[in-house]
Amino acid sequence: MMLNRRVALGALAICGLMLSATSKAQSYSxxxxxxxxxxxxxxxxxxxxxxxxxxxxxxxxxxxxxxSSQTLxxxxLALAVGQVTAFRSRGRRLSDDAIAECNGGAK
Known part of the structure; x- marks a missing residue:
């Protein structure tokens, strides 16, 4: 009975470590x-x-x-696909001034 409890606690600890490592990976959108x-x-x-x-x-x-910065x-992206009228990343939207800077040299 004690061995089963230790196995269960060990499995829970491993699952917790795996979830922790996954949540630390930063994704981008x-x-x-x-x-x-x-x-x-x-x-x-x-x-x-x-x-x-x-x-x-x-x-x-x-x-x-x-x-790199959001503006970069x-x-x-603008150099690759054309001028941008709005841009958002990392939960923030670029200002109109930053969009103008973004489009410098775009197609």
Whole structure:
């Protein structure tokens, strides 16, 4: 009876450690609205972020958060797919001034 209890407690401890490690992994999500729709749905990988664009909407996903600023993330996307009218990542939206900076040099 004591052995079964120890096995059960050990299993619970292992599960707790696994859940803890999973929750520490930072995932990334971003959204962008394009000024001009893409001709066909597309997928572009930029700095480990997979951006899927359809019409005027792009959604970015990654298992890890990038180290660059939001404005730089936006700029790299704009260079790849075209001008952006709105950009959100890490729970924050870029300001109009930052969007203007983002679009510098975009298609």
């Amino acid at each position: 971003g959204e962008a609205t394009l000024a001009t729709p893409v001709a066909t749905p597309s997928e572009t990988v930029i700095d480990g972020i997979t951006w899927r664009c359809e019409d005027t909407k792009c959604v970015g996903r990654s298992l890890r958060a990038p180290k 993330e936006c700029r790299k």
